[in-house]
Amino acid sequence: MKILTMNTSDIQGGAARAAYRLHRALLDSNIDSQMLVQSKKSEDHTVLGPETKVQKAMAKSRSIEQLIVSFYGNKAKNLFSPAWSPFSITVKKINEIDPDIVHLHWITGGMIGIEALAKIKAPIVWSLHDMWALTGGCYYDENCGAYKNSCGNCKILGSNKNNDLSRKIFERKQKTFSKINNLTVVGLSSWLEKCAKESSLFKNRKILNLPNPINTNIFKITDKYVARKILNLPNNKKLVLFGTANITSDPRKGFDKLSEALKKIKNENIELVMFGGSESQNMPKLRYKIHWMGYQSDLSLQSLYCACDLTVVPSLQENLSNTIMESLSCATPVVGFDIGGNSDMIEHKKNGYLAKPFNTNDLANGIEWVVNCDSYDELCKNARKKVLEEFDSKVVARKYINLYKETLRV
Numbered sequence: 001m002k003i004l005t006m007n008t009s010d011i012q013g014g015a016a017r018a019a020y021r022l023h024r025a026l027l028d029s030n031i032d033s034q035m036l037v038q039s040k041k042s043e044d045h046t047v048l049g050p051e052t053k054v055q056k057a058m059a060k061s062r063s064i065e066q067l068i069v070s071f072y073g074n075k076a077k078n079l080f081s082p083a084w085s086p087f088s089i090t091v092k093k094i095n096e097i098d099p100d101i102v103h104l105h106w107i108t109g110g111m112i113g114i115e116a117l118a119k120i121k122a123p124i125v126w127s128l129h130d131m132w133a134l135t136g137g138c139y140y141d142e143n144c145g146a147y148k149n150s151c152g153n154c155k156i157l158g159s160n161k162n163n164d165l166s167r168k169i170f171e172r173k174q175k176t177f178s179k180i181n182n183l184t185v186v187g188l189s190s191w192l193e194k195c196a197k198e199s200s201l202f203k204n205r206k207i208l209n210l211p212n213p214i215n216t217n218i219f220k221i222t223d224k225y226v227a228r229k230i231l232n233l234p235n236n237k238k239l240v241l242f243g244t245a246n247i248t249s250d251p252r253k254g255f256d257k258l259s260e261a262l263k264k265i266k267n268e269n270i271e272l273v274m275f276g277g278s279e280s281q282n283m284p285k286l287r288y289k290i291h292w293m294g295y296q297s298d299l300s301l302q303s304l305y306c307a308c309d310l311t312v313v314p315s316l317q318e319n320l321s322n323t324i325m326e327s328l329s330c331a332t333p334v335v336g337f338d339i340g341g342n343s344d345m346i347e348h349k350k351n352g353y354l355a356k357p358f359n360t361n362d363l364a365n366g367i368e369w370v371v372n373c374d375s376y377d378e379l380c381k382n383a384r385k386k387v388l389e390e391f392d393s394k395v396v397a398r399k400y401i402n403l404y405k406e407t408l409r410v
Contacts, residue, residue: 001404004099004122005035008109010047012039014322015106015129017298018188018212020047022103022127025213025397036093038111048093068165069137074158077251079139081108081132082169091116101125101404108132108139114172123182123407127210128192130319133173133185134199136166140252140317148198150174173201184407186210188320189341210403211344212320213396216388219302219329227307233291238269238371240288241308241332243276243323254314254337261314261363262286267371273308275301305330310352310370314363318342325391328352328383333376335366345391351383 003026007019019035020042026033027046040049068082069075090112094102104117104126117124130139136151144155146166153159154166177183185207187193193209196202228235244253262272272286275293296304305311311327311334318340325345327334336342338354346352353366373379389395 001031001101001401001408002097002099003031003033003101003103003404004094004097005033005103005105006094006107006111007035007037007105008107008111009039010035010037010042010044010049012041013106018129018320018322019105019127021213021215021393022397022400023047025215025393026400028393029397029401031397031401034097034099036090036097038090038109048097069157072157072159072165076142076156076158078142078156080137080156081139082137082165083108083110083112083114091119095119095121098122100408103127103400105129106132114169114176118176118179120180123184124180125184125186125403125407127186127188128196128319129188131192131195134195134201136168136170136173138166142252142317147195147201149200170201177201182407184208184403186403188212189344191340191344192319208403210399211391211396212322212325213393214325214329214387214391216329216392218298219305219326219387221331221384222303222306224306224309227303230303231293231307233273233307234271236269237271238267239271239273239291239308240367240371241273241275241304241311241327242314243274243311252316254316257314257316257337257358257360257363258312259286260360261367262288264361264364265368267368270367270371273304275304301326302330305332308332309376310335310367312336312363312367313342315339315342316358320344325387329387329391331380331384333370333379333383335363335370337363345386347382347386351379351386 005019005023007016009016010020011017023033023035035047037049040047069080099122102120102122102124106129131141132139135147138156142155151170152162152167154164183205185196185202185205187196187209190209196207225235271289273291275296305327311332313321313324313336320341324334334346334352337357339357346354348354353369355362355366
């Protein structure tokens with residue numbers, strides 16, 4: 001069985017890292033797997049990227065599609081992709097490789113145009129890392145729900161017209177998807193599985209829920225004090241971890257909610273640890289000291305999770321957060337809102353805390369509850385156990401292999 005995994009990048013970004021982890025898990029399970037990307041950052045020979053100077057130049061030029069979006073002057077900060085690409089090199093390459101299954105992941109950013117998907121000859125499995133495949137172009141819909149019908153009057157574009165860009169993109173998807181005979185849709189969280197079933201774009205398609213995998217031999221337990229010594233973090237403080245590449249520029253990540261929650265906490269022994277981006281000039285002043293850790297590799301991230309007492313993920317919409325899964329795998333409890341796929345991983349007061357959606361008082365309560373929990377060691381054990389049983393690479397790879405076999409039998 002020959003599997004071709006497709007993602008815009010191999011290791012840059014959350015979806016890329018998740019897709020690459022599955023690719024490696026398939027290889028470890030003796031499956032013939034390759035990964036095709038637009039932007040290759042690893043040295044992995046099983047990952048195929050642009051080869052010639054012309055292909056590399058074309059890959060970079062694909063960002064020109066964002067010019068279309070720029071005509072909407074009132075557009076929100078949220079990501080939006082029209083997936084308009086005049087190039088067919090990607091599809092030509094796919095069909096030359098001739099895989100048994102093409103497994104799509106995050107394919108926006110100019111990697112492949114919508115219409116080109118219908119030209120893929122092999123059966124398609126599509127893992128949804130966000131809502132883009134369901135919508136008229138947005139990655140997360142801010143709960144507008146227009147994807148259930150046909151989009152238009154797009155909230156993200158700041159549009160008040162029915163026949164706007166989102167409607168046109170939605171119709172392009174509708175036309176293209178109808179031409180794909182063998183398509184299986186995977187919601188990485190139970191929430192996104194539900195969204196896919198509500199979307200008119202995936203009517204009568206096979207839709208199921210399978211998670212991302214994680215290598216629990218990398219994201220493992222290290223003694224907290226050893227980890228703090230490695231990272232030069234204080235041993236006498238309760239450390240709260242928060243991570244995102246765009247700390248203040250992506251409102252969906254909920255940093256403003258975290259800021260509000262921290263104002264309500266009176267524990268002077270708390271300090272914050274932040275990773276994933278550089279210190280922002282627009283950063284609001286917080287009452288707690290911040291340790292800025294910047295961008296981290298998986299290996300250094302493992303030490304960072306182990307060094308902290310809890311991770312907080314205050315996102316307003318979230319699919320299946322790598323941060324939550326990684327933290328739990330390192331036996332570090334997580335606090336987040338009870339939204340999206342968070343409840344697939346966080347079990348309330350068992351391995352973390354699920355706060356009432358967008359209630360900053362309850363988010364503050366959750367942070368304090370974990371910090372002061374009498375059975376903290378039990379929380380940590382439960383966190384690790386949850387991941388070993390449900391998200392370990394071997395466990396998840398086996399489920400995907402079974403799905404591939406079922407797909408080929410159709």
